[in-house]
Amino acid sequence: MAFIDEVIFHQLLQWHHFYDLATPQIGIFADGLLNSFAWFAAIGGLFMFADLRRWHAVRMRYWIASVLIGAGAFQLFDGIIDHKVLRTHQVRYGVELLPYDLSWNLFGAALLIAGLVLAKSSKEGRSA
Numbered sequence: 001m002a003f004i005d006e007v008i009f010h011q012l013l014q015w016h017h018f019y020d021l022a023t024p025q026i027g028i029f030a031d032g033l034l035n036s037f038a039w040f041a042a043i044g045g046l047f048m049f050a051d052l053r054r055w056h057a058v059r060m061r062y063w064i065a066s067v068l069i070g071a072g073a074f075q076l077f078d079g080i081i082d083h084k085v086l087r088t089h090q091v092r093y094g095v096e097l098l099p100y101d102l103s104w105n106l107f108g109a110a111l112l113i114a115g116l117v118l119a120k121s122s123k124e125g126r127s128a
């Protein structure tokens with residue numbers, strides 16, 4: 001989710017940076033740090049995924065559920081903590097924020113709920 005946020009909202013739309021409480025150069029530097037962290041997390045996750053595949057231990061429905069849970073949790077953390085509590089940045093500037101905040105957080109909640117439902121159904125399907 002960090003990649004999607006970074007590419008769409010930070011780079012293509014240029015609505016905000018990871019940290020907007022300083023100069024634009026600091027904002028771009030913060031984006032670089034977020035992008036670096038996202039790459040390390042993705043590469044580490046792919047190594048773990050490859051290891052599971054090597055041991056024939058991948059449960060694809062549960063893996064997809066985990067991706068959805070992680071994406072939704074990231075989105076909600078960003079929307080609630082970064083945007084509202086810490087105010088490091090907003091979804092967008094110069095507009096009425098409520099529709100953007102609602103869309104941002106509802107999308108995150110939908111991803112999280114979808115992941116939880118899929119995880120629960122994959123566990124039930126396995127024990128049956």
